[in-house]
Amino acid sequence: MNNEKTVQTAMRAGRIILEAGGETYRVEDTMTRILTAYGMNDAQSFVTPTGIFLSCANSDGTQLNRLHRIRAISVDLEKIAMVNALSRRIDEEQLSVDQVDEALAAIIARPMYPLWLNLLASSLAALSFTLIFRGIPPEILGSALAGPLVVLTRRTARGLNFNPFLQNAFGGLVAVLVGAALRALGWTPTFSTMVIGTIMLLVPGITITNAIRDTFQGDYLSGVTRAMEALVTASGIAFGTAMGFLLAGVI
Template sequence: MNDEKLLKLAVDSGEIILKSGGEIQRVEDTMSRIMATASTNSEHEAIVFPTAIFATLNGKNGQITKVKRIYQGRTDLKRLDAINTMSRNFVSGKISLDEALKCVEDIKNMPEVNPYIFSISISMTCLFFSLMIQGSFKDIISSGIIGLALGMFMIILSKNNVSYFISRFISGMIISILAIILHKINMCNTYENVITACIMPILSGITITTSLRDILNGDFVSGISRAIEGTLVAVAIACGVMIVLKIFAGI
């Protein structure tokens, strides 16, 4: 088995898991299992941080080390499931190394979620959160409308590579502006409830949950950094909402 290809498979698989929202332990475990197929006497190590992957494989051809810088990703359960299935099939011998590498490339090139489905999903999420906090019928409908607009704005911001934190800040402002406008034209009764419902889909709940799992697994650097990231996202959203309310809510 080609050690360089095997190390590439391990690192690329780890990158996909990490960028898709997987916790550090899952990344290191997957990489270690893949590298362990090199030979019975091979030595291997995988060290993963939120922004970098370090992997070393000492096989029959000597020691090989690979370092990869990881940039901001987004939660993608479809890619997580696909890479998990691929790694299990490879480790169990159901697919060859070349087939596994091709699978990884296919997973990397998976199409993004349909923008219409994404926007509708955000809209339905906002609508049901408004229902959960006992909003009026007008509030529920307004939340769905704002959620639809929010989904479209988020797609535009993503395509223009706007910073993650700036994107959440702008999203908070957009939600507040639309909620106040709908309130002024009597399409919603309580704009505070509408804003509360509509910020729910953009909060970093998964990031905070993953950070807690990392901390419980002993990966304190990753856990703390992700907790800070989740907190900063919440602060960015709050600032966007607060600025709009301070300027326009009294009009």
């Protein structure tokens, strides 16, 4: 067995989970599970939201160490579920390292949802949130327009390598300006509820959840790091919406 490839495969699995928004304890468990299944000794891992450290020993005691820097994290729960299931199939189906590596490559290559579907989902989500917050019918319909524009704005800002604070600030700004424009055109007499429903698309729900779960697992470093990430995101949203209301003459 190629021990180098075994370690590389375990690292690859952990990287997929972390970059897809998974919890750090899940990354550590998955990598340890894979290394142990292929006979590696003293498998140890230390994971933070920005890096993976992996160490193990082969049968003759030679130490193998790996480090991988994580620079971008998105949200793809399906990838997390697929890698999670794959790690548990190794023992059940006696999969070889090559088979696992090929399966991981297929997971990485799996295409994301097309842009039109993302925009449609964002429109329906913003509309639904505005309805939940008891917006009036013009606000509900207006949020269906604002939602996709906010998503496009954030995607564009991310493509221009803006930091997360600015990405969400621009998203919040667009949410308010769209509402203000619709009010100026006479579409709606008020737009505050529409703004609330639209910026719900930007709220870092998974980041907050992972911060809580990592903390409850005893991984305080990752928990605090993710909590700070959520705080930066929320600050960006607040700053952007405040600037929008300022430009719209509301405040």
